[in-house]
Amino acid sequence: HLHLGRTANVIEVSQLSNGTVYDFIVAGGGIAGLTVADRLTENPNVTVLVIEYGPFDKREDAVMVPGAYFPVPYLWLPLMTTPQLALGGTSYGVPCGRVVGGGSVVNAMFFHRSDAKLYDAWEELGATGWSWTDLLPYFKKSETFNPPNAEYAAQHNITWDESLHGFDGPVQASYAPYDYAGSENFYNGVVSLGIQPAKDPNNGHAQGIFRLLRSVNPKTQTRSSARVRYDRDASRPNYHILPSTAVSRVLFEGTTATGVEYVATSNGSKSTVQASKEVIVAAGSVHTPQILQLSGLGDAAQLKTLDIKTVSDLQGVGQNLQDHLVLKVNYNYTSNHFPNGGSLQSNTTYANEQRKLYDGGNPSAYDLTGTTGNLIVQLPLSNWTTRSTSIATLARRFDPAALLGASSPESVLRGLEKQRSIMIRDINREAVGGLSWNTGPETSIYMTRPFSRGSVKINSTSIFDAPLIDFGALTDATDLDILYAIYMKNRDIMSTPDIAVLGPIEVTPAPGLEDEVAIKEELIRALAPSNAHQCCTAAMMAQEDGGVVDAQNRVYGTDRLSVVDASVWPLIVSGGPQASVYAGAEKAADLVKNRYGLL
Numbered sequence: 001h002l003h004l005g006r007t008a009n010v011i012e013v014s015q016l017s018n019g020t021v022y023d024f025i026v027a028g029g030g031i032a033g034l035t036v037a038d039r040l041t042e043n044p045n046v047t048v049l050v051i052e053y054g055p056f057d058k059r060e061d062a063v064m065v066p067g068a069y070f071p072v073p074y075l076w077l078p079l080m081t082t083p084q085l086a087l088g089g090t091s092y093g094v095p096c097g098r099v100v101g102g103g104s105v106v107n108a109m110f111f112h113r114s115d116a117k118l119y120d121a122w123e124e125l126g127a128t129g130w131s132w133t134d135l136l137p138y139f140k141k142s143e144t145f146n147p148p149n150a151e152y153a154a155q156h157n158i159t160w161d162e163s164l165h166g167f168d169g170p171v172q173a174s175y176a177p178y179d180y181a182g183s184e185n186f187y188n189g190v191v192s193l194g195i196q197p198a199k200d201p202n203n204g205h206a207q208g209i210f211r212l213l214r215s216v217n218p219k220t221q222t223r224s225s226a227r228v229r230y231d232r233d234a235s236r237p238n239y240h241i242l243p244s245t246a247v248s249r250v251l252f253e254g255t256t257a258t259g260v261e262y263v264a265t266s267n268g269s270k271s272t273v274q275a276s277k278e279v280i281v282a283a284g285s286v287h288t289p290q291i292l293q294l295s296g297l298g299d300a301a302q303l304k305t306l307d308i309k310t311v312s313d314l315q316g317v318g319q320n321l322q323d324h325l326v327l328k329v330n331y332n333y334t335s336n337h338f339p340n341g342g343s344l345q346s347n348t349t350y351a352n353e354q355r356k357l358y359d360g361g362n363p364s365a366y367d368l369t370g371t372t373g374n375l376i377v378q379l380p381l382s383n384w385t386t387r388s389t390s391i392a393t394l395a396r397r398f399d400p401a402a403l404l405g406a407s408s409p410e411s412v413l414r415g416l417e418k419q420r421s422i423m424i425r426d427i428n429r430e431a432v433g434g435l436s437w438n439t440g441p442e443t444s445i446y447m448t449r450p451f452s453r454g455s456v457k458i459n460s461t462s463i464f465d466a467p468l469i470d471f472g473a474l475t476d477a478t479d480l481d482i483l484y485a486i487y488m489k490n491r492d493i494m495s496t497p498d499i500a501v502l503g504p505i506e507v508t509p510a511p512g513l514e515d516e517v518a519i520k521e522e523l524i525r526a527l528a529p530s531n532a533h534q535c536c537t538a539a540m541m542a543q544e545d546g547g548v549v550d551a552q553n554r555v556y557g558t559d560r561l562s563v564v565d566a567s568v569w570p571l572i573v574s575g576g577p578q579a580s581v582y583a584g585a586e587k588a589a590d591l592v593k594n595r596y597g598l599l
């Protein structure tokens with residue numbers, strides 16, 4: 001194969017004639033796809049082709065340097081939602097990565113696990129073998145944990161438990177060695193309200209206030225992505241990547257997947273390649289259901305409207321879409337510290353000085369992405385508000401059929417009912433939201449346990465036409481109540497003496513408003529329905545509950561076809577998803593190896 005300079009095994013469309021055969025073809029080279037490909041090619045006898053829609057990034061500052069973070073060049077653009085009915089009919093951008101490495105090349109690098117209960121709920125919903133206890137070895141396997149300098153850790157309230165971490169995995173995980181003075185105000189203010197610091201939020205109890213771990217290599221203070229491992233292993237002759245190419249559908253003989261059809265994004269030339277063992281779909285939670293539907297896997301009635309022949313009538317494909325809702329609360333200050341989380345943007349002298357420090361290998365503001373502060377607060381509902389009982393009652397009363405519409409498949413409704421009863425049961429035991437102040441102009445509120453559900457549906461037979469993406473944001477009114485609760489807690493935090501001393505004055509979304517109805521109207525206006533954490537559109541649940549894959553990631557009603565990305569989660573995780581995507585893909589890789597005697 002050609003050597004294209006960057007890595008040895010990048011191949012071109014022209015090199016794959018019809019009839020080329022690999023053991024495994026991975027559709028989508030994002031976090032899950034590359035993780036699985038990396039593990040499968042540990043065996044030199046196993047051949048793997050990854051087909052990725054996006055290009056290789058160029059290792060530019062916008063990708064590598066946290067403080068220069070700018071994901072736009074490698075996002076799917078323009079990718080928009082359908083009008084969000086409960087948000088006044090507005091359409092919103094849908095951020096997700098389109099590059100070798102997927103989300104891991106464009107994400108904000110926060111790297112943490114969610115509550116144990118959350119993964120245990122996956123198992124309850126049908127994902128046998130995916131509980132917290134089952135996944136913990138895979139969380140460890142995926143990371144190289146780099147503990148912080150002891151003195152720095154003591155000064156900045158960073159605590160951790162090494163027994164829960166891995167020290168030999170592909171993702172370099174570290175804490176930023178730099179922070180702004182405002183973080184101390186935030187920490188003290190939060191703790192003064194009785195919110196507890198978490199010892200190590202990666203211990204299955206991701207609650208309280210804690211310092212965020214990041215996927216950053218501490219030696220270079222640069223991004224650690226899923227691509228890094230591929231670069232390191234580029235000498236593997238059994239591992240090929242075909243970039244800038246769209247998988248347009250899975251090919252079948254009967255119900256057995258035999259390969260894929262793919263299209264070069266440069267000139268639209270179409271071809272096919274065969275997989276002798278398995279086709280593994282990992283195109284992310286928006287595009288995985290698109291590929292499945294285009295391949296004849298989906299609601300037969302819907303596929304028929306586009307003249308697509310059904311291979312497996314799977315009503316759950318593209319259903320159950322979930323994401324985190326984000327609300328930015330902006331402030332001015334009468335007496336904030338300098339520097340703070342806004343200073344890199346607002347003060348060129350400071351930015352230049354910090355860049356020099358960064359380039360010289362010293363702790364610097366360029367070690368931070370700035371989108372969120374170093375600290376985050378994550379809490380169950382009863383710790384956000386005294387109204388948790390009435391909110392749970394509201395959720396219980398809500399009829400999922402009203403949420404999804406009368407035409408929704410019965411299996412999907414049944415699955416949603418099961419999800420809701422678990423979510424309501426655990427609403428005061430697992431984190432339902434998060435809040436972080438970047439010490440500058442911005443507080444971010446994350447609503448992480450939405451009851452609302454959305455969907456991804458193709459409305460054309462071309463892979464180049466974006467599917468209809470509907471988050472259904474706030475279609476369940478419970479979600480607005482939870483959001484309001486977190487927003488009000490944010491006001492409490494910003495009013496504690498530790499933060500009030502900086503003179504914060506709310507600028508958006510609801511300055512000066514006290515009336516609940518009026519505040520909620522403003523929250524709806526300011527809300528974004530996606531925090532780039534789309535998931536759950538090919539859920540690992542029973543088929544009669546709207547599930548799409550079994551607990552071994554295999555697509556129901558087919559042979560030799562699996563899905564390994566965040567699409568398979570029944571429920572969204574409560575923090576940043578990437579650590580869970582890596583862990584789930586590590587597990588999926590073992591399951592795949594196991595079924596072909598490769599373990």
Ligand SMILES: Cc1cc2nc3c(=O)[nH]c(=O)nc-3n(C[C@H](O)[C@H](O)[C@H](O)COP(=O)(O)OP(=O)(O)OC[C@H]3O[C@@H](n4cnc5c(N)ncnc54)[C@H](O)[C@@H]3O)c2cc1C
Pocket residue numbers: 027028029030031032033051052053054071095096097098099100101102103104106107108109110111112245246247248282283284285287288291463531532533534565566567575576577578579581
């Ligand atoms: C801007 C942004 C910020 C984020 N910040 C954080 C954060 O700080 N912390 C955190 O934990 N998570 C964060 N995330 C989320 C996290 O990165 C994702 O949850 C994760 O990448 C999902 O992994 P995946 O393997 O399911 O899909 P992805 O990593 O998205 O990979 C899917 C890949 O498939 C490719 N693909 C799609 N269609 C096709 C096709 N037809 N043919 C071939 N290839 C295709 C895509 O181009 C993509 O590269 C962020 C995401 C974004 C976009």
